[in-house]
Amino acid sequence: QVRLVESGGGSVQAGGSLRLSCKLSGYTGGAFCMGWFRQGSGKERERVATLNGYGETAYSDPVKGRFTVSKDNAENRLYLQMTGLRPEDTAVYYCAGRFSRFCAVDYSDYVYWGQGTQVTVSS
Numbered sequence: 001q002v003r004l005v006e007s008g009g010g011s012v013q014a015g016g017s018l019r020l021s022c023k024l025s026g027y028t029g030g031a032f033c034m035g036w037f038r039q040g041s042g043k044e045r046e047r048v049a050t051l052n053g054y055g056e057t058a059y060s061d062p063v064k065g066r067f068t069v070s071k072d073n074a075e076n077r078l079y080l081q082m083t084g085l086r087p088e089d090t091a092v093y094y095c096a097g098r099f100s101r102f103c104a105v106d107y108s109d110y111v112y113w114g115q116g117t118q119v120t121v122s123s
Contacts, residue, residue, distance in 0.1 A: 002026045002112045004095045009117030016085050016121070022078040022095030022114055031101035035110070036069060036080045038091035038119075048093070049080060050103035058103060062088070085121045092116040 008020040020036065035050030049059045049069035057069050066084040071077065078095060094117075096110035104110065 002097060004097060004112055004114035006093065006095045006114040006117040009093060009119045011120040011122065012085055014086055014121055014123050017081070017083045018085065018119060019082070020080040020093055020095075020117060020119075022080075024076040024078065024097065027076065030099055032097060033100050033103040034071065034078045034095065034097045035103055036078075037094045037096055037107050037110075038089075039094070039116075040088075040091040043091075045094070045107045047105050047107065051078065052103045053101055056103075058105075082119070085119075087121050087123045089119060090121050091119060093119050 003025045005023045012018055031053045033050060033052045036048040037045050038048050039045040047060050048063055049067055051057050051069045051071055068081045070079045095114040097112040098110045
């Protein structure tokens, strides 16, 4: 059973940085896309960044140039390095995964989810 567990959220001031981590367990092989999504209060869950099995990344426009997604294959960990944080980045951040070589944009296409970690950016 695939399981995702996030860590690394917290509170920072605008302009600060945080790194989120997502531990993948129960994965035994096959094309697997992983990504980060976020959901602000009263908002729909949205894609932040994804990374497929070929190492190809994709980012939403609001975070391009500020956030970086990466993966440590030896440790089965997905990371999201966030810099230049803004108050509008405040949200619960979720790690997600799906068995596919393609990374979908829509959150409903992902089957596996972590419990979420809160990121709060104050001005």
